Amino acid sequence: MIRRLAVGSVIVARHRSEALAAWVAAGRRDDLTGWAAALGPVVRLVGLAIVAYSALALLRAMPWIMWLLTAWWLRSAWRAAAPAEDAEEEDADEEEQPTAADPAEAAVALLRQVLAGRRAVHLSTVLAHLQEQGQGEAWTVADLRARLEALGIPTDPKVKVGRVPTRGVRAADLDRHFPTETPAPSPTQVDAA
Known part of the structure; x- marks a missing residue:
């Protein structure tokens, strides 16, 4: 169980960081050149910093929210590291194939x-x-x-x-x-x- 949560945490962290990096990179404009083209990712990074600072302030004001975040993270990690047979049970099409x-x-x-x-x-x-x-x-x-x-x-x-x-x-x-x-x-x- 602990190994599954550890592997799932690595997978969730990687997916979240890759998604955020892709979102920041998508801010670059191809129709502009120079510093103006790079302005979009900079604005998105500043936005992420503001959201992170606000979340930290909220957690300091209401630390009980950390329990909700922990439950969400554990659930996500557990599902991310689900064995292949659990994923096949969810798909109705996969029932025909022997597992x-x-x-x-x-x-x-x-x-x-x-x-x-x-x-x-x-x-x-x-x-x-x-x-x-x-x-x-x-x-x-x-x-x-x-x-x-x-x-x-x-x-x-x-x-x-x-x-x-x-x-x-x-x-x-x-x-x-x-x-x-x-x-x-x-x-x-x-x-x-």
């Missing part, structure tokens, strides 16, 4: 499919594979990493594929943490009769 009993097993199966016998794979490749299948369309590589780590799947920050080092998953780490179960060979019986 794995354990989300970690489903993620490991997906990673083994994307690895396809290679020694390692970048998380960006895994995310592209997911998005081709219509899943995780709004995710970033950091979101995928947080979800994998929440499931106990190890990621490595320096995986080299094609001489490009970036975060990814190694097949050896998957085998170490999630060994594949190979059925034992059945004993052959020899009749003496």
Whole structure:
């Protein structure tokens, strides 16, 4: 539960900060040049500073509001780090597809499919594979990493594929943490009769 809240908090914080950064950047005007074009983002930053100062003053005047904000944050974090099977239950279209009993097993199966016998794979490749299948369309590589780590799947920050080092998953780490179960060979019986 604590791991899910921690991962969800990272996801919520990233989404909120990216949304605010995009909103500030959208203030730039393309029809102007020079300082006039950059005036929109500056005005938006000043507006954000005023809102932040006002919120801080309000919280100092009424500290009980912090309980409401904490409840909202925990709820958002819990929902953001929901396992894939919880998200599938909400979609009526997803009911037709069979779901794995354990989300970690489903993620490991997906990673083994994307690895396809290679020694390692970048998380960006895994995310592209997911998005081709219509899943995780709004995710970033950091979101995928947080979800994998929440499931106990190890990621490595320096995986080299094609001489490009970036975060990814190694097949050896998957085998170490999630060994594949190979059925034992059945004993052959020899009749003496």
